[in-house]
Amino acid sequence: MADTSAPSRVLSAGFGAGTLGSTLSSGVVPLLFLFYLTEFAHVPPALAGLLLAIPKVADMLLDPWIGRCTDGWARKAGNRGALLAVTALVLPAVLVLLFVPTDSLALPLRVSLIGVLLVLQSLVLTVFSVAHTALAGDITDTITGRSTLMSARALGQTFAGLAVSVLAPQLVAAFGSGSGGYLCMAAVLAAASALALVLCWLAVRRTPLRAGVESHATAPLLAALRATLRNREFYRVVLILVLLGTSSTALFAALPYANQHLLRAGPENLSALLTPIFVSLLLGVAIAPVLARLLRPNAVLGAALLAAFAGVLWFAAGPRENLSMMAGGALFGLSCGTLTVLISTLAMEAATNSSSRGESLGLYLGILFSAEKLGQSLGGIVVGFGLEWVGTLQGTPAPAALHRLATLFVAVPAAALLSALLLVLPLIARSSAQAIKDNNA
DSSP states (O other): OOOOSOOOHHHHHHHHHHHHHHHHHHTHIIIIIHHHHHHTSOOOHHHHHHHHHHHHHHHHHHHHHHHHHHHHHHHHHTSSHHHHHHHHHHHHHHHHHHTSOOTTSOHHHHHHHHHHHHHHHHHHHHHHHHHHHHHHHHHOOSHHHHHHHHHHHHHHHHHHHHHHHHHHHHHHHHHOSSHHHHHHHHHHHHHHHHHHHHHHHHHHTTOOOOSSOOOSOOOOHHHHHHHHTTOHHHHHHHHHHHHHHHHHHHHHHHHHHIIIIISOOOTTHHHHHHHHHHHHHHHHHHHHHHHHHHSOHHHHHHHHHHHHHHHHHHHHHSOSSHHHHHHHHHHHHHHHHHHHHHHHHHHHHHHHHHHTTTOOHHHHHHHHHHHHHHHHHHHHHHHHHHHHHHOOOSSSOOHHHHHHHHHHHHHHHHHHHHHHHHHHHHHHHHHHHHHHHHHHO
16 A cells, blocks of 8 residues: 655655656647747648647557556556656657757658657657656555645646746747747757756655556456446546646647737737736645635536636637736636646546556556647647638738637637536536535435
8 A cells, every 4th residue: 555644845846846847848839839830840720730639649549558558667667767767858858859940841751750759749748647647646545645746746737837938938039039049948948847857756766666557467458448438537527628628728829829910919928928827827726725625626626617718708808918818817827727736636536446446547547648638639720720710820911810810719718618617517516406415314
């Protein structure tokens, strides 16, 4: 059994450094890479959207298998530290390679090379995410301990998102707004990512393997996947995660275009728009455990989704000025911070309950991260095709194109959040009815 004591502050900080490093090496892709592809790599918008979706398709097919394989690799090594060490080397290197200028290559070769790098980044990120998240079950077997580690995980991810949103546009502007500026930006983020990943590895490398690993001959992968379908609570969380990922990725992918063409601002202005989102994310991460203790989880989930929906509407449809957009972004970020902790905790609980019966924790986590990336890919695909519908934005865009861009900026993230909210509302009503029944009994 895992140690039931609460993880130490040093161990929690080291655990959080893992997601800090992984997000520093991958967070710039959903934020700026679509813009980079269309403006500097000269990839047509629809093709760029599909290019960003290719690794997500690979994830859908391979993540459950990779998640299960990480159990076997960890079992052979005796812990999950070796997997973290490999990813600490690969993820920063791939980030730099993605931004090496390729516009001199023929379009098919250019697209193929970028596609291979995106798939490699995504699959290695899955190995890291599964191994890193599963460590929570090796460190502690209590929900309180796992909640502490999931909060540290969310804090690391949020700090990295804040750093990327603030620093990436500033670094691009400082090194030059061309493709060379993007390459230098990637190199700086990669160095910081490598440092954080190494610190995580040093903190957890000796944690023995204790939880969620199949120790005997297992059923074929398809049979194991079918068995997971019995866990309806897990798949409910998965579907909400897909919709949340679609909304946030679409918002961030469209934001550079809105900043340049609707606000008529330079890349450095992205920092002003993104900073309130990630600062409020930190607050949402901090208050989520308190809200979950005081209120029913489904009620917190529904309230957070409703607030995120309101934030998107204000952020995208309010007055086209920085202060107004910053206010809407802050509300969106606060809601997403709460959702991040709540969804990861609920998913980990549902997966751990099944792994205690002999199922692979890695398999469940592979499915979870596949769903997360599916949501990210859907957001990128819709925005990519939406930009084709918007029309040319080069030179002086036509008023009709700007109007379509504003519509795209609002419609995609809002529709995804509304779908998630409609999914949760019946569960809120059901849990409320059950609470009334319990009180009357």
